[in-house]
Amino acid sequence: MDVIKAIELEQQKENVENFRIGDTVKIYFKIIEGQTERVQIFEGLLLAMKNSGVRKTMTVRKMSYGVGVERVFPMHSPRIEKIEVVRKGRVRRAKLYYIRDRVGKAAKVRELIRKKSTTAKK
Amino acid sequence: MLGLIGKKVGMTQVFDERGILTPVTVIKIESNVVVAERTIDKNGYSSCVIGAVDVKKKHVTKPYAGQFKEICDPKKHLVEMRDFEADVSIGDVLGVDFFKDIAFVDVEGTSKGKGFQGAIKRHNFSGGRATHGSKFHRGLGGTGMAASPSRTFKGTKMAGRMGNAKTTIQNLRVVKVDEDKKVLMVKGAVPGPSQSMVIVKKAKKK
Known part of the structure; x- marks a missing residue:
């Protein structure tokens, strides 16, 4: 199995995971159209992360003209240029599938605000 | 026919040049040695006998070890390839780089036994x-x-x-040839369990 582990490790990006479930993230995704290449930004709520190693994926949900759109991105894909955290969310679950059934204000995730004093104590 | 003996290591996924996650089978190809040659003058047909995977001399019978004599240590697997198209001679060592210019391969192996079905x-x-x-x-x-x-x-x-029968899967795309790891990656599945012997050949129909 060592060979397979080495092959998978080669493809994994380092320090990609600087975000958590519930964060609003901006994903810069490269799109190849024939010869031209452009970057498309997909901004939404990080609902879930699945699998491990090179296969690790993230599900991002956004509302587009009143319709919910979800995309699954392979985290280590070379087509992802960068991932930006727009807003940190405070959630108590690892999978936020309940958001799908909520409408309006109920579909929001509270913002995580860390007090400086509490972090200093730790 | 061009081909070498390899070992199925297992399956994984890799990103190809377009950034698409591709399922691949990893096949380890360590030094294959040309053990003998059959020629039309002598044998009535031409072929090349290739051996792979070292075994200790004490673990094989004397007549079997006799085939290798001065060429190399005894090998576990011996495969005769009819009409070997590459220019090789006895004692040559062939590795993964053999597949550098080959885009598609056929892989032959023994399928997993399913019992009475x-x-x-x-x-x-x-x-x-x-x-x-x-x-x-x-x-x-x-x-x-x-x-x-x-x-x-x-x-x-x-x-x-x-199951447990000789099976060939044709036209598998070569995704990567890794010379450091002595590994060949082909798209898709390959017959047989992991760690089993497979014969990787240049695709017949491509």
């Missing part, structure tokens, strides 16, 4: 309804005609031992 699994028969009064579920159905010929023809598809 019914006709549905073994020959893709359809079977009958499960409910609505049906009394025909997973059986064979008819196996022949009537008073003439009054026998079942040989080779009729029936239940029996499945």
